[in-house]
Amino acid sequence: MTTADQRAARGSVDKFAQRRQMLALSASSTIAQRGFANTGLREIAKHSELSHGSLHYYFSDKDDLIAESIWLFKSECARRYDEAVATSLSCDELASRVAEEMSRTLRDESSMHRLWYDLRNQALFGTGFGETIVRIDELLEKMVWSILTRHAELAGRPSTLTPPLAYALVDGMFQHALIRFVRGDVDAVERLRRECESLILASA
Numbered sequence: 001m002t003t004a005d006q007r008a009a010r011g012s013v014d015k016f017a018q019r020r021q022m023l024a025l026s027a028s029s030t031i032a033q034r035g036f037a038n039t040g041l042r043e044i045a046k047h048s049e050l051s052h053g054s055l056h057y058y059f060s061d062k063d064d065l066i067a068e069s070i071w072l073f074k075s076e077c078a079r080r081y082d083e084a085v086a087t088s089l090s091c092d093e094l095a096s097r098v099a100e101e102m103s104r105t106l107r108d109e110s111s112m113h114r115l116w117y118d119l120r121n122q123a124l125f126g127t128g129f130g131e132t133i134v135r136i137d138e139l140l141e142k143m144v145w146s147i148l149t150r151h152a153e154l155a156g157r158p159s160t161l162t163p164p165l166a167y168a169l170v171d172g173m174f175q176h177a178l179i180r181f182v183r184g185d186v187d188a189v190e191r192l193r194r195e196c197e198s199l200i201l202a203s204a
Contacts, residue, residue, distance in 0.1 A: 023050060071136060094154060151204055
């Protein structure tokens with residue numbers, strides 16, 4: 001294969017991947033609103049502006065589409081804290097900025113977070129996106145640890161937690177707040193902000 005052929009092949013793969021991402025993002029709100037159990041490719045097409053044929057062409061099945069949707073969402077979420085980690089100049093500033101973002105995403109994107117926990121539970125029963133769940137969990141654990149590592153640097157003390165424990169605490173805190181929020185607890189967002197800030201400050 002010539003260099004030109006190789007470039008053309010790579011371009012074709014890139015366009016295919018870009019189209020997959022676009023379709024997954026377009027379908028994400030429908031998937032999040034309906035949940036895993038009530039969602040198939042036909043239902044996604046019916047309740048969105050996407051065609052059933054295009055979904056079948058780019059995704060092998062609904063698990064493939066849902067896995068792509070949740071990966072795009074959660075990987076983007078994980079990057080939102082990078083700036084706070086890189087630019088915060090004090091422990092209080094870092095904790096405040098992270099807590100504000102965490103409470104904002106609970107308030108504004110609860111349906112996608114609810115889908116994430118739905119899929120993580122479904123993966124325990126052997127559905128087709130277990131590898132994606134593992135990748136996301138690993139990514140989120142690194143995100144949490146980068147925040148607490150920076151806090152420890154600013155505090156001048158080592159963290160009292162390990163990466164797995166830190167992630168388990170933050171994940172449990174967020175999931176509990178999400179459950180309260182979707183059940184109508186109007187104080188859940190502000191409570192999460194305070195709990196997140198306190199957890200970061202107490203971590204070193």
